[in-house]
Amino acid sequence: MDTDSNDGSATDVVDGESKPDLVKLAQSAIIKQDVMLSATSTQSPLAPVSSVFTMPSVSLPHVSMASTGLGLADQLFMSVPSVADTATTPSATESKTDIAGALSSLSSQTHLLGQPQVAPHFFLASQPSASASTGQTSHTVPVQQILIPVSTGNGTQQFISIPVSLATGGNQQIQLITTNNGGQFLATNLSSLQSLTQPLGSNRDAHSISQSSHALANHIASLPQLLTTASGGQLLAVTPQMLASLPIATSQSSSSANAVSLSSHSLSHSAVATAQQVLQHTLSQAVAASVTSKLAQQAHITSSTNGLPPNVSQLLPHTVGNSTESTTVDGINLDEIKEFARQFKIRRLSLGLTQTQVGQALSATEGPAYSQSAICRFEKLDITPKSAQKIKPVLERWMAEAEERYKNGVQNLTDFIGSEPSKKRKRRTSFTPQALELLNQYFERNTHPTGTEMTELSERLNYDREVIRVWFCNKRQALKNTIKKLKQDGQ
């Protein structure tokens, strides 16, 4: 609170002369060295039609469009149970997304694995004309559907809709994972969407709904896993038929997750195994093909006029971006790493693990360990190609093992040994906004202050000189990242 320095207005902007250009700075920084990786939408330029379920423009009856303007989800991923859910799991904490409440407000607040984030946008729509959907609903119940925007970008709005009845299976654990434009993953449970149906469409009493949902439990259990490919708006559905054939239906009440993992023992483990693999290789064309039809059966696909599923090949990611001249930096294939990073995230989420958990697990096993931060940065590719390449094999190996154990029903994917506190670290300095302002101003003008200048600054701001020095170091480092991102994005 010793804001002794300048009083309010005094924030005197030194602008008069400082007309620093970041651009210039940026350039020099780039030339200097490597380009930082940066993951971002793997947009495929010539993506043919990239429309799975297209819907020119929506006019939802009574649903307020939770228009967030920003990124509509451009990818959709639906998975049945995530490991970390039922009682059996020791660490089923963070990933637990319980948004029943939030969703009901239609403002759809979701959690990004523990942390509040921008929500994906789900809509609830009801079509008075019941008959439409596979005839399952002969009641008077208007068919309600959950609409999930699937793409963004080129003007067209794509949706995938799932009959609510299908989606609301009591406490079935169906998880929806989507990514927004930023590439962030958002997870939510489909079951919680049920709460949405009540207030909205609802001329129906909870009874009949639950009843039908009950009847449909089986179907739910075998709901396909939908995977999206990287390219925006494309949706890939993966449903090993075997999965469907598993007697998951028998699951009593809560643990469908168990049902799956358990069945790996008693029943065809190969089935589960396969499912897993498929998951890993989201690009398996064959599967995709067989699935599309399935999808059509189970989830009614809405489309304003023309509607049908385009040809699967179009949905496949790699068929598309040929133009993607593999970006290579320092002899490192960025695209490959980029792709791996993306897949890694998906796989991690599929196992229901958080970055933290992976980090801990990693430190338990042999070989290099990486922290949550590292994993986060890797997934975001907020690191240099060099380090990415270094980390990749580690994560790759670990993930393979984790998935292996998962298949075998092992829950302890993340057992780890506590580590010693080690040396005490200096407490993180927290700069005052004023200080930051000055520092930033200075930085814009000169990223490399001389020793004297730093001393001066430190005295003026009353911070340790070392702290100031480090600040500049970090600032430079950070700047590089941003620059690289921009460079790569725009590429």
Place this chain on the structure above:
DNA sequence: ATGCATGAGGT
């Protein structure tokens, strides 16, 4: 997810 800190290699 990020900001500041640390430590290893380099000049």
Place this chain on the structure above:
DNA sequence: CCTCATGCATA
């Protein structure tokens, strides 16, 4: 002192 790769702590 710098850059880099990372991690701890935190917003």
